Amino acid sequence: MNKLHALYNFLDLAGTFVFAISGALAAKQRGLDLFGICAVAFTVACGGGIIRDLCIGAVPPAGLTDWQYLAAAIVATGMTVGLYSFVQRLNQPVLLFDALGLSLFAVTGAEKTLSCVHNAEMAVLLGITTAVGGGVLRDILLNRIPVILEKEIYASAALIGALIVVAGNYLKLLSSDWISIIALVVCFGIRLLALNFLWNLPVYPNHKKKPGL
Amino acid sequence: MNKLHALYNFLDLAGTFVFAISGALAAKQRGLDLFGICAVAFTVACGGGIIRDLCIGAVPPAGLTDWQYLAAAIVATGMTVGLYSFVQRLNQPVLLFDALGLSLFAVTGAEKTLSCVHNAEMAVLLGITTAVGGGVLRDILLNRIPVILEKEIYASAALIGALIVVAGNYLKLLSSDWISIIALVVCFGIRLLALNFLWNLPVYPNHKKKPGL
């Protein structure tokens, strides 16, 4: 399972990097300066994990002490600024790695919470937070309603991934490695299907606005 | 005093539920999807308490580990989505229970802080935070200036409730149960009077904008 661990580490860093790219792109498009782009890139990459670590008491948060995450944010900023037209054309691979990052962060977030706190509800809530918290902070900093609250099957995919981790840990029918892999694949699959078929959660019309008013 | 405790628990859950309703209504009116509505409902109900627990080191925060709060948010979401026209007509009872929730959260927030940290200033600040923090986070997520910073006697009522708790604990003229009840009644009363007479705190005109400029 050592190879699996190395694969995990690679995917974790790839996910972090792609999250940082998405932050840097959004910040650049809103006209932020070099520091702002880097700050938003770092926030997207590490914000969710930092909130999780504060809530489970894992202080200091890993996102602030591991230089690899900061390096990923800096490289993503450099690439976005220096190779903008190239990065823009990366839309397809970015969406793919973003879905990977989402799945990984949801699964590892739920696992870390379970191992620290042993509370099923909290593991699900913080699995989602790890996966989507950075994106929510990005949208707050860029002064817009967080996109994950408005549309797309994104947080819901993270929810299902985290639920599988928690259910697997309680039922103990499989080893924890297999549970992780299943949760990852399901979350990743749901997100890719949602991207492909443009799935959205229901939005409810506002009954207050009537024609003629 | 066991009956009092049971009453507290009922009021706490009722307050949480009404806070969640207010979050779900606001989220629905901004056009969020099902996940967004539920996330905002949970944030309003538990956000203030989670911030308080992080600040006093009560980790993991009760709002993340007690399933009743999550259940309240999910039921509030379901009701708001499924019975929207009914929930909309609940304006009067919602305002009433919201005032109750405000009072309870301010008083219990100040009490929990006092019992963990023994610092009067912090008890007042975190009493207010418990009561209004969720609403502030709701408005940040919905991309608008927090309404409690702009008008109405709302946070100020929480401030007075928390001050009574702290003063009572230092003077020790009454048992802590009586102090809580007095703080609750005063905070609730001020909020209801403010609602009834449309009281607002002063707002200051901006001297920079002169006619003709």
Next chain:
Amino acid sequence: MNKLHALYNFLDLAGTFVFAISGALAAKQRGLDLFGICAVAFTVACGGGIIRDLCIGAVPPAGLTDWQYLAAAIVATGMTVGLYSFVQRLNQPVLLFDALGLSLFAVTGAEKTLSCVHNAEMAVLLGITTAVGGGVLRDILLNRIPVILEKEIYASAALIGALIVVAGNYLKLLSSDWISIIALVVCFGIRLLALNFLWNLPVYPNHKKKPGL
């Protein structure tokens, strides 16, 4: 070095007070009420330090337990509301003390982090956070993109101050008092030069918007 310590305390309080003034001014100009002005003033003055203390596990945060910070926010609110035309004319001294506050918060933030956590990266990140976190929270509450992410050499000056603290602590060529003084002077100097010569970090044009579109 006792005199130096007293000077530090004075500058820390002066910086806090000026940060609170900047928050109160901005809140008043957005039309917030008396509570809102005071809440934003306190947030600017203490928000960055509170985030830092939560991340390094220094709970309860000093910003919530030391009455001097709350008093600074209340006095700043009173002055801004009562003596608005006077406070407005203070633009030059406010910018000066703001630069002082920035430098002090960056240096003391990095030092407190180093002494609690012994991680160089975190000391730099939380030095910046201490210095600019309050201003970022102010802009989030006032529903706008944080100004430090958009322009001016502000966070970058804090970055350089924090870097000097960390480098000095690792090289140990000088006593820690001298390192603090050098870091303070360099950060303060960069900020003043940036103000004087209107230095900005690069902002990148958005290639997507072409003429005629």
